[in-house]
Amino acid sequence: TRSGFPEVVYAPGKTNEQIVSAFRMLQAADQNCLATRCETEQAEAILSEFPEAIHHPAARTVRIQRHFEQTGRVAVVTAGTSDRPVALEAIETLTWMNIQNDLFIDVGVAGPQRFLAVKDELADCDAVVVVAGMEGALPSMVAGWLSCPVVAVPTSVGYGASFSGVAALLSMLNSCASNVTVVNIDAGFKGGFVAGLIASNCHRASSD
Amino acid sequence: TRSGFPEVVYAPGKTNEQIVSAFRMLQAADQNCLATRCETEQAEAILSEFPEAIHHPAARTVRIQRHFEQTGRVAVVTAGTSDRPVALEAIETLTWMNIQNDLFIDVGVAGPQRFLAVKDELADCDAVVVVAGMEGALPSMVAGWLSCPVVAVPTSVGYGASFSGVAALLSMLNSCASNVTVVNIDAGFKGGFVAGLIASNCHRASSD
Amino acid sequence: TRSGFPEVVYAPGKTNEQIVSAFRMLQAADQNCLATRCETEQAEAILSEFPEAIHHPAARTVRIQRHFEQTGRVAVVTAGTSDRPVALEAIETLTWMNIQNDLFIDVGVAGPQRFLAVKDELADCDAVVVVAGMEGALPSMVAGWLSCPVVAVPTSVGYGASFSGVAALLSMLNSCASNVTVVNIDAGFKGGFVAGLIASNCHRASSD
Amino acid sequence: TRSGFPEVVYAPGKTNEQIVSAFRMLQAADQNCLATRCETEQAEAILSEFPEAIHHPAARTVRIQRHFEQTGRVAVVTAGTSDRPVALEAIETLTWMNIQNDLFIDVGVAGPQRFLAVKDELADCDAVVVVAGMEGALPSMVAGWLSCPVVAVPTSVGYGASFSGVAALLSMLNSCASNVTVVNIDAGFKGGFVAGLIASNCHRASSD
Amino acid sequence: TRSGFPEVVYAPGKTNEQIVSAFRMLQAADQNCLATRCETEQAEAILSEFPEAIHHPAARTVRIQRHFEQTGRVAVVTAGTSDRPVALEAIETLTWMNIQNDLFIDVGVAGPQRFLAVKDELADCDAVVVVAGMEGALPSMVAGWLSCPVVAVPTSVGYGASFSGVAALLSMLNSCASNVTVVNIDAGFKGGFVAGLIASNCHRASSD
Amino acid sequence: TRSGFPEVVYAPGKTNEQIVSAFRMLQAADQNCLATRCETEQAEAILSEFPEAIHHPAARTVRIQRHFEQTGRVAVVTAGTSDRPVALEAIETLTWMNIQNDLFIDVGVAGPQRFLAVKDELADCDAVVVVAGMEGALPSMVAGWLSCPVVAVPTSVGYGASFSGVAALLSMLNSCASNVTVVNIDAGFKGGFVAGLIASNCHRASSD
Amino acid sequence: TRSGFPEVVYAPGKTNEQIVSAFRMLQAADQNCLATRCETEQAEAILSEFPEAIHHPAARTVRIQRHFEQTGRVAVVTAGTSDRPVALEAIETLTWMNIQNDLFIDVGVAGPQRFLAVKDELADCDAVVVVAGMEGALPSMVAGWLSCPVVAVPTSVGYGASFSGVAALLSMLNSCASNVTVVNIDAGFKGGFVAGLIASNCHRASSD
Amino acid sequence: TRSGFPEVVYAPGKTNEQIVSAFRMLQAADQNCLATRCETEQAEAILSEFPEAIHHPAARTVRIQRHFEQTGRVAVVTAGTSDRPVALEAIETLTWMNIQNDLFIDVGVAGPQRFLAVKDELADCDAVVVVAGMEGALPSMVAGWLSCPVVAVPTSVGYGASFSGVAALLSMLNSCASNVTVVNIDAGFKGGFVAGLIASNCHRASSD
Numbered sequence A, B, C, D, E, F, G, H: 001t002r003s004g005f006p007e008v009v010y011a012p013g014k015t016n017e018q019i020v021s022a023f024r025m026l027q028a029a030d031q032n033c034l035a036t037r038c039e040t041e042q043a044e045a046i047l048s049e050f051p052e053a054i055h056h057p058a059a060r061t062v063r064i065q066r067h068f069e070q071t072g073r074v075a076v077v078t079a080g081t082s083d084r085p086v087a088l089e090a091i092e093t094l095t096w097m098n099i100q101n102d103l104f105i106d107v108g109v110a111g112p113q114r115f116l117a118v119k120d121e122l123a124d125c126d127a128v129v130v131v132a133g134m135e136g137a138l139p140s141m142v143a144g145w146l147s148c149p150v151v152a153v154p155t156s157v158g159y160g161a162s163f164s165g166v167a168a169l170l171s172m173l174n175s176c177a178s179n180v181t182v183v184n185i186d187a188g189f190k191g192g193f194v195a196g197l198i199a200s201n202c203h204r205a206s207s208d
C-alpha cells in the first residue's frame, strides 16, 4: 500500500474463509501478515492453514513474519497491569512492521519512582506509545521528559466515571505536553502503527 | 454552625442588602466573614459599610478577619497560571478559617522538574489542595508523593475537549492514587474548606 | 508507603500468582494485606496459601489482619439496602487500616425519621463515608448535621436516568453542604481510604 | 380549552402585536390572561394597552386578573435564594389559575432545621411545587414528609458539574420518594400549572 | 405512611427473607402488599408463604390484595406493544392502590386513527399515565385532548439513538402541552403511583 | 453541479469579496444564486452590487432569481411560531430551486385540531419539510397521515432539557413513522434542499 | 396504508402468534409481507405456517413476496464488511417494496480507489442508501459524486469512541454535502424504506 | 527543552508583562519566539518592545523569527474556508519550528475533485496536518492516499449537532485509515507541533 505496509486484516465481522484468503494473497506477495481482534476460532482457522503463524491470545492477533531485519526503535509503556492486552496489540503491530520494540508495564503515575527508573531507556526512541486507562495521566508525565512524538492510547480499563475509556481519552486530548497525539480507545493497533510509521519514515529518510 | 465555622455568603442571586445584613449578623457574633463569587458592585456595597473588609477581585471574595491566630497547614498548588483565580478562592477561604496556608502556582505535569522543586515544602501539610484544568493530571502526580489527603479541584481552564472542566473532573475522579478526593469544577471555596476542616480537626484533636 | 499504609492489591487484570506474591511480600514486611475487587477464584488462590485470610464475598475483598489495635472513628452510612456491597468494601478497608468503624444501612432520604435516629451516633466521628445511588441526596442531608468531613461515594444502584451512578455522582459534586467531597462511582475502597486517612492523621497528630 | 384554563402566551419569538392581540381575545372572552418569559419591551407593549396588567419582572410574567375567588391550595418551596425567579413564575401561574398559593424561599437541604420549621404549613396542600438547582435534593426530602403529589422543578442555578440544571434534573428523576414527578429545567410555569390543575380538579370533584 | 399508602417493596438487592418479612408486617397491619422488580425466585419465595399472592411475571410484581373497593379512575395508555411490561407495572400499582384502572395498548403516534378511537374513553379520568419509548411523542398528543394531568413514563424500548429511553425522556420533558409531568425511564410503578395519588386525593377531597 | 443545482454560498467565515465574487460567477453562468446564514453586512455587500437580490433577514438568506418557472410541490410545516426562521431558510431554498412551495406555521402537536385543518393541503406534495423544536413530535404525527417522504428539521427552539435542539433531534431520529428522515439541527437549507431534490427528480423523471 | 405500502411487522416484543396473525391478514389482502428484527424462533413460527416465506438470518427479516414486477432503482453501499447485516435489512425492504436494488459492500473511505470503481454504477439511481459505522465518512464522499438523494444509515460497528454508532451518526448529520439525510443507528429498514419511497413516487409520478 | 524546541507562550490568563518577559528570555538565548491565542492587546504589548515581531491576527499568534534555514516538509490542508484560522496557527507554528510548510484551503470532502487536484503536492511530505470541522471526514479521505502520518485537527466550525467540534473529533478518532492521529478541537498549535516534530526528527536522523 501507499504507506509501504500491506493491509492488516481487522477480523470482527469476517468469515474464517475471508481472513485466510487475505493471508494467502499476502503470502503470495511475500509480505508479513497481521490479523487483529481475532476470536479463538478465527485464529485457529489461520493456524490450520499456516502453522508458522503466531497467535498471541492476549493481544488477540495472528501474525506471520517473513522478514526479520528491524529498523528504528519504539517503546510501548503502560500505566497498569490491566492495560497489557492493548499494549501487546501495539507490540505485535510493531514487530509485524519490522520496527525494534520494547514493552514497559505498570509504570503509572501513582508510583512516580517506577517511571523515573525507565525514563532513560526511552531517550533514544523514534516514538513512544503510552497506554493508560483510568485517569489517563501517564502520557502527560512521560511526554514532559521526551523529545520524540508520544502516541497516547486510552484504554477502557477502570470503572464508574472512567466511562469505558472516555475519562482517559479526554485527559490525553487535553494534555498540556505539546508532543502528545491521541488515537481511539483500546486502539493498540493504531497506536503501534502510527509510532511505527514515524520510526520507519525516519530511517527510510536517513538511509536515502 | 456545626462544623465550628460560621456560614459563608454565596453572593450570586443575592441583593447587596441581603449580603451586607448577613455580614452585620456575623460581625455582631464576633465571627470572621466571607462572601464568595462577588461581583464588583456587591463587593463595593460591603466595603462601604465595612471599610476593614478585604476585597480580592481575582478570587472574587470579600473577607473580614477578626481573628488572626492560625493553626494547621494547607498548601494550594496549581497546574497552570490560569488556575490562579480558583486557587485564590481556596486561599482566601483558608485564611478566613485561620488555617496557615501557602500557594504554589504553575507546577504542572508538563514541567516535571518544577514540581520536584516544591515537593518537600508540601511534606508537612495536613492536607493539600490541587487545582488543575485541561487534563487534570496534577493531583495524581502530587498524591503519589504525599501522605495526607489531597483535595482535587478541577477548573474550567482549557478549550475544545476540556468541555469546561469535565475532562479534568473525570481525570481526578479516576485517579489511581488512593488519597485523592474531588469537589465540583471551579469550586475553590469547597476545596479550601474541606482541606481546612481536615487541618482544623487534626489540631483540635491534638489540643484536646 | 508515604501515607503510612502499604499498597493495596487491585485484583482485576492480575494473575493469581501476581496477587499471592504481593501478599507474600506484605506478610514478610509484617503488614496487613488487602486485595479488592477479587473474583472467587482469585480469593481462593489467596486462601489456599494463607488460610488466615478473610474473604468477604459481598465486599469482594480478601484481607489478612496482623495488627488489631484501632484508633480514630469512621462511620459508613448507606441510603439503601442495595448500596451495601460498596459500603462493605469501605468497611473492610477501614478495618485493614486499623480504624474503628461502624456501618449504618438504609437510612435514606425518603425515610427521614430513620436518619434522625442515627444522627447522634455520628457526632464524634473523624469522618463519615456516605454511600448512595439513585438521586444521591443523602450526603447533602447528612453533612448538614455534622462537623467533620463527609466522603460521598456514589453507587451504580438505580435504573433509567440514574445512568449507572452518574445522577448520584453529579448530585454529590453539587452538594450545597461545604464539607462534602466525592470519589468515583462504586469506589468503596477509596471512600474508606480517604476517611481512614483523615482519622489516622488526626490521631497521629494528637499523639505526637 | 379542554383543561378549563385558557391558553397562556409563551412570549419568546412573538411580536408585540401577536402578544397583545392574544390578550385582546382573552379579554373579550372574560378570561384571566398570562404571558410568560416576557422581555421588558414585550411587557411594556401589553401595559400600554392594558394598564391593569401586572408585570412581574423577576418572574418575567404579565398577568391580567379578572376573577379573584380562589380554591385549592398549593405551596411553592425553593432550596435557595437564586431559585426565586423560577418559583415566582410558578406563583404567578397559580394566581392566574385562581389557586390559593404560598411561597417558601431558601429551605434547602443543607440547613435542615429551616425545612422542619415550615413542614407543618405544607401539610394541607393539594400539591407542592419544589424548586431547586445544584444537587436538586430538596424534593426527595420534602416528599418524604408529605401525602400529596410533589412537582419537582429543577433550575439552572449552580456552576461546574451542575451543567445548567442537568444534575438537579437527574437527581429529581431518580428520587426514591414515590410521590415526586418532574418537569423541564427552569419550567416554573409548568410546575405551577400541573400543581394547580391537581388542586383545581380535586375541588371541582369535591364541589360536583 | 404519610401518603395513606403503605411502603412498597423494591426487590432488587434484597434477600428473599427481607422481602417476605416485609410482607408479613404489612399483612399483620391488614394492608395491601406490593413488591416490584421481582425476579422469579423472589416471587416464588413470597408465593410459598402467601399462596393468595398474585405474581404478574410480565410486570415483575407480586401483590396481595386485601381490600377491593375501588375509587377514582386512571387510564394507562401505551404507544407500542413493547411498552406493555412497564404499563403493567403501573396497572398493578393502581390495583394495589384500589384505584379503578384501564389499559390501552398500542395507540401510538404513527397510527393516529387508533388514538382517536380511544380518546373518548379517557375523558373522565382523574389522571392518565402515558407510556412510550422511541420518540416519546404520545404524551404530547394525548395531553392536547385531555383536561387532567398526564404522567408520562418514558421506556427503554427502541434502538440506536433512543439511548435506552433518553430520547423519549427528553421528548416528554420538553412537551409543549402544559399538563404533562415526567417520571424516570421504565418507572411504571412511579407513573402509576403519582396518577393514583392524584385520583385518590380528588376522591378523598370529594368525600370529605 | 452534479445534482443539477449550482453551489450555494454558506456565508459564515467568508469575506464580502469572496461571497460577491461567487455570485458574479453564478450570474455569468445564468444561474439562480443563494447565500445562507448571511450577516447584515454580508447581505448589504451583495445588494450594493446586485440590487435585484432579495435579502430575507429572518431567513438570513440572499437570493437572486433568474428563472421563475416552478415544478413539483413541497410544503414546509412548523410546530411553533419560533421555528419560523428555520422554515423560511427552507422556503427560500425551495424558491431558489424553482420548486413550488407553501408555508404552514404553528400547527404543533399540542393543538391537534390545527394540524387536522391543514392535513388535506399536504396530500399532493412530493415531500414535506417538518420543522420543530422542543419535543420534536410533529414529524411523527404528520408522517402518519402522508404518503410522501417527510424531511424532519429539528430546531434549537426551547429551553432546559431541550439542549439546543438535541431533544427534538433524538425524537425525530426515533420516529416510529417509516417515512421520516432527519437533517441537522436548524438546517433549514438542507431540509429544503433534500425535499426540493426529491420533488425535482420526480418531475424530471415524469417529463423524461 | 397511506404510503401505498402495507404495514411492516417490527418483531421485538411481539408473540409468535401476533406476528403470524399479522402475516395472515396481509396475505388475505394479497400484499407482500415483511417482518424485521426477527429472532430465529419467530422466523420459524412464520415459516411453519407460510413455507414460501424467505428468512434472511443475517438481515433478521422474514419476507413473503406475492408481487415481483420492480420499478425504480436504489443502490445500497457499505463502508465495511461488518456493515453488511444492516445493508441487507435495507435490501430486503427494497425487494419487498418491489424496487430494483443492488448491493455494494466494502467501498469505504480508506480505500478510495474501490469507490471510484463503483461510482458509475450509482449514476442512474433514484436514491442511494449509504451504510457506514466507525467514522461514518462514506455518505459525504459518495454524495459529492451523485445527483440523487442519499439516505445515510449509521451503524453501531466500531469500538471505543465510536460509541455504538454515535460518531457515525454525528458525522452524517453534519455532512457538508447537501443531498444527505439521516436515519437512526442500524436502521436498515428505514434507510431502505425512505429510499424506496423516493424511487416509487418518482416512477408513480412518471407513469401518471 | 528536551524536544529541541523552546517553550511556547500560551497567552490566555497571562499578563502582558509575563508574556513580554518570556520573550525577553528567549531572545537572550537566541531562540525563535512564539505566543499563541493572543488577544490584540497582548500582541501590541509584544510589538511595542519587539518591533520585529510578526503578529498574525487571524492565527492569533505573535512570532519572532531569528533563524530562517528550513528543513523537512509539512502540508496543512483544510476542509473549508472557515477552518482557516486553526490552519494558520499550525502554519505559524511550523514556520517558528523552521519546517518548510504549505497551506491548502477548502479541499473538503464534498468537492472531491478539489482534493484530487492537490493530492500530488502532498506526496513528499514528512507529515500532513488535516484541519476540518463539521463531519470531519477529510483526514480519512486524505490519509488513504498518503504514506506519511496524518495529524487530524478537528475544529469547532459547524452548527447544531456538530457540538462545537465533537462530531469532527469523534469522526477522526474512528478513522479507518491507520495513519491518522488526533489532537484537541481547534488545536492548530499542537497539530502543527507534532507534525513539525516528526519532520524535524526525520531530518535530524537523516543528517546524523
Ligand SMILES: Nc1ncnc2c1ncn2[C@@H]1O[C@H](COP(=O)(O)O)[C@@H](O)[C@H]1O
Residues within 6 Å of the ligand: A007, A008, A009, A010, A011, A036, A037, A187, A189, A190, G080, G081, G106, H176, H177, H178
Ligand atoms: N484493531 C484495529 N483497529 C482499527 N483499525 C484496524 C485494526 N486492525 C486493522 N485495522 C485497519 O482496518 C483495515 C482493514 O479493514 P477491513 O477492510 O475491514 O479489513 C486495515 O488496513 C487497517 O487499516
Ligand SMILES: Nc1ncnc2c1ncn2[C@@H]1O[C@H](COP(=O)(O)O)[C@@H](O)[C@H]1O
Residues within 6 Å of the ligand: A080, A081, B176, B177, B178, C006, C007, C008, C009, C010, C036, C037, C187, C189, C190
Ligand atoms: N477498589 C479500588 N479502587 C481504586 N483504587 C484501588 C482499589 N483497590 C486498590 N486500589 C489502588 O490501586 C493501587 C494498586 O494498583 P495496582 O498497581 O494496579 O495494583 C493501590 O495502592 C491502591 O491505591
Ligand SMILES: Nc1ncnc2c1ncn2[C@@H]1O[C@H](COP(=O)(O)O)[C@@H](O)[C@H]1O
Residues within 6 Å of the ligand: D006, D007, D008, D009, D010, D011, D036, D037, D187, D189, D190, E176, E177, E178, F080, F081
Ligand atoms: N414558560 C412556559 N414554558 C413552557 N410552556 C409554556 C410557557 N408559557 C406558556 N406555555 C405553553 O405554551 C402554549 C402556547 O404556546 P404558543 O402557541 O407558542 O403561544 C401555552 O398554552 C402553554 O401551554
Ligand SMILES: Nc1ncnc2c1ncn2[C@@H]1O[C@H](COP(=O)(O)O)[C@@H](O)[C@H]1O
Residues within 6 Å of the ligand: F007, F008, F009, F010, F011, F036, F037, F187, F189, F190, G176, G177, G178, H080, H081, H106
Ligand atoms: N445553511 C447551510 N447549512 C449547511 N450547508 C450549507 C448551508 N448553506 C450552504 N451549504 C452547503 O455548503 C456548500 C458550500 O460550502 P463552502 O465551500 O464553505 O462555501 C454548499 O454547496 C452547500 O452544500
Ligand SMILES: [Mg+2]
Residues within 6 Å of the ligand: A079, A080, A081, A106, A108
Ligand atoms: Mg499498578
Ligand SMILES: [Mg+2]
Residues within 6 Å of the ligand: B079, B080, B081, B106, B108
Ligand atoms: Mg505552565
Ligand SMILES: [Mg+2]
Residues within 6 Å of the ligand: C079, C080, C081, C106, C108
Ligand atoms: Mg430503603
Ligand SMILES: [Mg+2]
Residues within 6 Å of the ligand: D079, D080, D081, D106, D108
Ligand atoms: Mg440558602
Ligand SMILES: [Mg+2]
Residues within 6 Å of the ligand: E079, E080, E081, E106, E108
Ligand atoms: Mg404499534
Ligand SMILES: [Mg+2]
Residues within 6 Å of the ligand: F079, F080, F081, F106, F108
Ligand atoms: Mg403554538
Ligand SMILES: [Mg+2]
Residues within 6 Å of the ligand: G079, G080, G081, G106, G108
Ligand atoms: Mg474494508
Ligand SMILES: [Mg+2]
Residues within 6 Å of the ligand: H079, H080, H081, H106, H108
Ligand atoms: Mg467549501
